[in-house]
Amino acid sequence: MAEMKIIVQKYGGTSVGTSERIKSVAQRIKKYIDKGYSVVVVVSAMGKTTDTLIALANEISLQPDKRELDMLLSTGEQVTIALLAMALHEIGIDAISYTGSQIKLITDGNFSNAKIESISTEKIMNSLKNNKVVIVAGFQGIDSDENITTLGRGGSDTSAAALAAVLKTRDCEIYTDVDGVFTADPRVVPNTRKLKEISYDEMLELARLGAGVLHSRSVEFSKKYNIRLHVRSSFNYEEGTIVMPREEMMEKFVISGITSKMDESMITIRDIPDRPGIAAKIFDIFGQNKIYVNMIVQSTGKDKLASISITVRKSDFKKAMDLCESINKDFKAGGVQSKEDIAIVSAVGVGMLSAYGVAGKIFSIMSEHGINIEMISTSEIGISCVIDSMYAELAVKALHKEFIGPEQK
Amino acid sequence: MAEMKIIVQKYGGTSVGTSERIKSVAQRIKKYIDKGYSVVVVVSAMGKTTDTLIALANEISLQPDKRELDMLLSTGEQVTIALLAMALHEIGIDAISYTGSQIKLITDGNFSNAKIESISTEKIMNSLKNNKVVIVAGFQGIDSDENITTLGRGGSDTSAAALAAVLKTRDCEIYTDVDGVFTADPRVVPNTRKLKEISYDEMLELARLGAGVLHSRSVEFSKKYNIRLHVRSSFNYEEGTIVMPREEMMEKFVISGITSKMDESMITIRDIPDRPGIAAKIFDIFGQNKIYVNMIVQSTGKDKLASISITVRKSDFKKAMDLCESINKDFKAGGVQSKEDIAIVSAVGVGMLSAYGVAGKIFSIMSEHGINIEMISTSEIGISCVIDSMYAELAVKALHKEFIGPEQK
Numbered sequence: 001m002a003e004m005k006i007i008v009q010k011y012g013g014t015s016v017g018t019s020e021r022i023k024s025v026a027q028r029i030k031k032y033i034d035k036g037y038s039v040v041v042v043v044s045a046m047g048k049t050t051d052t053l054i055a056l057a058n059e060i061s062l063q064p065d066k067r068e069l070d071m072l073l074s075t076g077e078q079v080t081i082a083l084l085a086m087a088l089h090e091i092g093i094d095a096i097s098y099t100g101s102q103i104k105l106i107t108d109g110n111f112s113n114a115k116i117e118s119i120s121t122e123k124i125m126n127s128l129k130n131n132k133v134v135i136v137a138g139f140q141g142i143d144s145d146e147n148i149t150t151l152g153r154g155g156s157d158t159s160a161a162a163l164a165a166v167l168k169t170r171d172c173e174i175y176t177d178v179d180g181v182f183t184a185d186p187r188v189v190p191n192t193r194k195l196k197e198i199s200y201d202e203m204l205e206l207a208r209l210g211a212g213v214l215h216s217r218s219v220e221f222s223k224k225y226n227i228r229l230h231v232r233s234s235f236n237y238e239e240g241t242i243v244m245p246r247e248e249m250m251e252k253f254v255i256s257g258i259t260s261k262m263d264e265s266m267i268t269i270r271d272i273p274d275r276p277g278i279a280a281k282i283f284d285i286f287g288q289n290k291i292y293v294n295m296i297v298q299s300t301g302k303d304k305l306a307s308i309s310i311t312v313r314k315s316d317f318k319k320a321m322d323l324c325e326s327i328n329k330d331f332k333a334g335g336v337q338s339k340e341d342i343a344i345v346s347a348v349g350v351g352m353l354s355a356y357g358v359a360g361k362i363f364s365i366m367s368e369h370g371i372n373i374e375m376i377s378t379s380e381i382g383i384s385c386v387i388d389s390m391y392a393e394l395a396v397k398a399l400h401k402e403f404i405g406p407e408q409k
Numbered sequence: 410m411a412e413m414k415i416i417v418q419k420y421g422g423t424s425v426g427t428s429e430r431i432k433s434v435a436q437r438i439k440k441y442i443d444k445g446y447s448v449v450v451v452v453s454a455m456g457k458t459t460d461t462l463i464a465l466a467n468e469i470s471l472q473p474d475k476r477e478l479d480m481l482l483s484t485g486e487q488v489t490i491a492l493l494a495m496a497l498h499e500i501g502i503d504a505i506s507y508t509g510s511q512i513k514l515i516t517d518g519n520f521s522n523a524k525i526e527s528i529s530t531e532k533i534m535n536s537l538k539n540n541k542v543v544i545v546a547g548f549q550g551i552d553s554d555e556n557i558t559t560l561g562r563g564g565s566d567t568s569a570a571a572l573a574a575v576l577k578t579r580d581c582e583i584y585t586d587v588d589g590v591f592t593a594d595p596r597v598v599p600n601t602r603k604l605k606e607i608s609y610d611e612m613l614e615l616a617r618l619g620a621g622v623l624h625s626r627s628v629e630f631s632k633k634y635n636i637r638l639h640v641r642s643s644f645n646y647e648e649g650t651i652v653m654p655r656e657e658m659m660e661k662f663v664i665s666g667i668t669s670k671m672d673e674s675m676i677t678i679r680d681i682p683d684r685p686g687i688a689a690k691i692f693d694i695f696g697q698n699k700i701y702v703n704m705i706v707q708s709t710g711k712d713k714l715a716s717i718s719i720t721v722r723k724s725d726f727k728k729a730m731d732l733c734e735s736i737n738k739d740f741k742a743g744g745v746q747s748k749e750d751i752a753i754v755s756a757v758g759v760g761m762l763s764a765y766g767v768a769g770k771i772f773s774i775m776s777e778h779g780i781n782i783e784m785i786s787t788s789e790i791g792i793s794c795v796i797d798s799m800y801a802e803l804a805v806k807a808l809h810k811e812f813i814g815p816e817q818k
Contacts, residue, residue: 019468053488059428061495068498071506072491075484079462082481086470089477097480101510102555146511 004128006169007032010042010138010160014177015234016080017047019087025175025234026087029133033093038128040167042138042160043084045076066111070140070150074100077137077156084135095133098123100140100148105159107141107149114141114149115217116158119166136163154215161218165225172227174214175234180241181206181213183404184258188396193404195256196239199246202256202348205382209259209346219243246350254358255349255403260392264294265317266342266374267324271305271334279308282327289323291316295344295377295384305334309375311344311386342374343392346384347399358403359383365398413537415578416441419451419547419569423586424643425489426456428496434584434643435496438542442502447537449576451547451569452493454485475520479549479559483509486546486565493544504542507532509549509557514568516550516558523550523558524626525567528575545572563624570627574634581636583623584643589650590615590622592813593667597805602813604665605648608655611665611757614791618668618755628652655759663767664758664812669801673703674726675751675783676733680714680743688717691736698732700725704753704786704793714743718784720753720795751783752801755793756808767812768792774807 009029016022025041032039045053053072057064064072081097088095103123107114127134138156141149151158157174164172181203184192198206200223207216213231222229222243232240272278279298286293295311312320317340324336347362362383366373371394375386387395418438425431434450441448454462462481466473473481490506497504512532516523536543547565550558560567566583573581590612593601607615609632616625622640631638631652641649681687688707695702704720721729726749733745756771771792775782780803784795796804 019465022469056428056488057492057495060431060492061499064495065498068491068494068506071494071508072488075487078484078487079465079481082477083466083469085477085480086466086473089474090470097477099480099557148508 004038005036006040006128006167007037007171007173008040008042008160008164008167008169009173009175010156011044011175011234012156012177013044013047013049015175016043016084019083021234022046022080022083022087023090025084026091026093028234029088030091030093033133040124040128040134040136040163041084042136042156042163043077043080044138044156045073046080046083049076049079067147070111071148073150074137074140074148077139081135081137088133088135093133094131095135096127097135097137099137100159101142101146103136105136105141105162107143107151109143109145109147109149111147111149113152114143116141116151116162119162121166124163124167151217152215155217157215157218158221161221161225161227161229164227165221170226170228171230172222173230173232174218175232176213177233177235178213179233179236179238180231181243181257183256184396184400185260188260188393189258189400191405192400195241197242197244197249198256199249199350200243201246201381202350203243205346205348205379206257206259209261209344209348209382209384214243255347257348258396258399258404259346259348260396261294261344261346262389262392263314264311264342264344264386265314265320266309266311266339266386267317267320268307268309268337269324269328269331269333269335270307270337272308272331273333274300274304274306278306278331282308285323285327286310286312286320289319291320291323295375295386297375297377311342311375314340339374339388341389342386343389343395344384344386345392345395345399346382347403348382350381361402362399365402366395369394369398371395413447414445415449415537415576416446416580416582417449417451417569417573417576417578418582418584419565420453420584420643421565421586422453422456422458424584425452425493428492430643431455431489431492431496432499434493435500435502437584437643438497439500439502442542449533449537449543449545449572450493451545451565451572452486452489453547453565454482455489455492458485458488476556479520479557482559483546483549483557486548490544490546494542497542497544502542503540504544505536506544506546508546509568510551510555512545514545514550514571516552516560518552518554518556518558520556520558522561523552525550525560525571528571530575533572533576560626561624564626566624566627567630570630570634570636570638573636574630579635579637580639581631582639582641583627584641585622586642586644587622588642588645588647589640590652590666592665593805593809594669597669597802598667598809600814601809604650606651606653606658607665608658608759609652610655610790611759612652614755614757614788615666615668618670618753618757618791618793623652664756666757667805667808667813668755668757669805670703670753670755671798671801672723673720673751673753673795674723674729675718675720675748675795676726676729677716677718677746678733678737678740678742678744679716679746681717681740682742683709683713683715687715687740691717694732694736695719695729698728700729700732704784704795706784706786720751720784723749748783748797750798751795752798752804753793753795754801754804754808755791756812757791759790770811771808774811775804778803778807780804
């Protein structure tokens with residue numbers, strides 16, 4: 001028997017949103033079978049099913065128990081796997097569906113945001129050897145006590161990457177309703193360019209900065225197991241964007257993307273006596289109150305007085321302000337300042353900081369357009385600037401024009 | 410610790426049809442908790458969910474693979490268990506939901522009509538000991554290879570009876586949208602009476618004859634394990650009908666119910682040479698062609714020539730006629746007669762045949778009303794007459810009036 005050529009494909013909610021769409025996915029899978037692939041398919045719940053189920057739960061409880069919510073939500077993917085198997089049978093392709101439980105996709109017990117620990121490949125490999133397409137319910141697993149868990153929003157991407165890892169294949173396709181990863185949000189920048197390739201680190205940075213094409217953990221998995229994640233549309237047969245090791249990339253931009261993240265607020269606590277561990281103490285308090293802090297900048301001023309600026313989700317603004325006011329009081333700091341409507345505009349690109357003059361150019365473009373930078377944060381592969389939210393679109397367009405330019409066809 | 414008083418309750422689709430209904434079921438369960446019961450709840454899919462899922466499958470395939478159909482349909486009950494657990498939490502009652510897989514409800518591998526082989530009580534008993542209401546998805550199990558199976562329409566009744574059996578309790582309530590088991594269909598006979606009690610055998614006979622309140626296998630289970638099945642409405646707090654051993658019944662009618670089964674056809678093969686095994690041969694052919702034969706009457710005429718009359722579902726009539734014509738030819742019999750629109754009207758009651766004159770009275774009532782009896786079949790606990798379907802309602806009313814009479818309040 002020839003060695004199997006396994007490919008993992010993941011189809012998102014829009015891609016399997018109706019019975020017609022499911023039939024069209026079956027046709028696409030058939031093309032891979034005809035090419036000799038052994039296909040493992042991961043699917044999400046159909047269309048808005050997950051939202052509908054959450055709304056149903058909320059008719060009964062506004063804060064449903066997480067174990068029971070996972071029990072409820074996992075049914076969405078189970079519906080899709082059965083229907084896709086039927087659609088494949090209809091066009092003469094043998095197929096079998098499996099829940100997370102059936103392939104022993106074991107996670108930790110963190111309901112609604114569980115992490116994958118292991119997957120059994122036995123049933124999957126047996127079915128592939130019997131020339132069946134294997135269809136796996138994304139987003140779900142079980143903990144060690146067989147409770148059903150889910151992996152969090154977008155978790156099906158991670159199911160797919162994890163399956164590619166345990167099945168030891170580098171080929172993983174993520175089908176979605178966009179054509180790939182773009183240099184900026186096409187709704188903001190008209191001449192945004194689709195990237196043919198992007199490195200894992202840049203993709204992670206984009207995800208963190210609000211460009212939500214992929215679930216972050218799927219990229220982390222892919223990086224760890226050296227999987228090539230091909231992000232592409234299920235609505236056409238165009239090539240999408242391949243997330244891959246930087247050293248394999250053919251095409252290397254200095255800046256691969258410009259993002260903006262809205263609905264954030266900024267709070268600064270001024271002139272805090274600079275004792276060791278004070279930042280840790282502050283973020284401990286935020287953690288206990290379940291407020292996610294996106295950007296953090298600490299600067300030391302005169303007389304060993306530090307200022308700490310953070311950004312939080314706008315929906316957490318009031319709660320965060322209360323915490324900062326009490327921290328200000330407890331630490332005898334110099335006062336709290338805030339700006340409720342800010343945007344984080346970021347440029348992402350590997351090696352960007354070492355490239356000559358990039359950071360300086362960003363700041364001068366902002367200045368040329370009269371945009372005041374409130375906060376700057378830099379990482380290995382990106383520069384983020386906090387600005388007034390009303391300038392976000394202008395800033396993205398200006399940076400995109402300078403660093404990426406109009407699409408060359 | 411005091412010994413647990415376990416009760417199993419099953420709520421059907423209408424009883425859990427909306428989030429409001431589910432909240433109302435939670436309130437009902439609370440009353441049992443307050444009375445000191447340990448409650449195990451079995452639920453069906455909400456309202457018309459199962460039909461909706463079948464329609465969705467049929468958009469893709471008119472004859473979906475049974476394994477995949479079971480995978481699909483089992484999601485309906487899984488939605489309900491999660492929502493009911495949330496509804497109980499909301500009113501301060503601890504509860505936990507389990508799928509068939511989680512409690513290892515093992516069945517044979519007969520998809521869409523599986524039979525229960527065993528149930529593990531470990532998780533259920535642990536949860537009950539921790540003062541949790543245990544909510545189990547009805548209708549579903551897994552086979553020995555962990556494929557999801559379903560028990561057939563109405564199978565949640567059987568899940569409930571089986572749980573009562575393994576949990577060694579006699580108390581099993583079946584909540585539905587009718588008030589109990591009636592002496593005749595209330596839509597046909599206006600003064601039909603609700604039975605306080607009925608024996609297992611009579612209930613089985615009623616189920617076989619088309620009075621579809623309970624899944625037959627749930628009654629068989631209850632008979633075997635001596636469970637008292639209380640059939641009652643979830644829309645009020647009236648007592649319903651208890652299905653129980655005949656010897657425990659307080660109230661014993663000679664005739665406990667009158668039923669009529671419509672949409673049947675009758676076929677007679679006349680003058681078949683009467684060789685041993687000929688009936689078996691005929692029914693073997695029907696079985697191979699998956700035609701369910703409801704009534705069978707064989708009579709021996711002169712010169713060792715037998716006639717065999719059968720009734721089949723009207724939807725199978727044409728196929729059954731073709732088979733009978735070819736049997737007629739093969740066996741050199743005397744011809745095929747048929748009547749496409751007949752009704753089977755039955756009187757059910759334990760010991761009825763031994764009661765003086767009951768059978769004769771039935772025949773004379775039919776005759777008084779000008780109703781011709783085409784076929785008669787008797788069993789230990791019932792008499793069934795095949796008549797022209799246009800007389801069915803008249804026959805049921807007349808028999809009900811004679812044997813059961815108007816309700817005495």
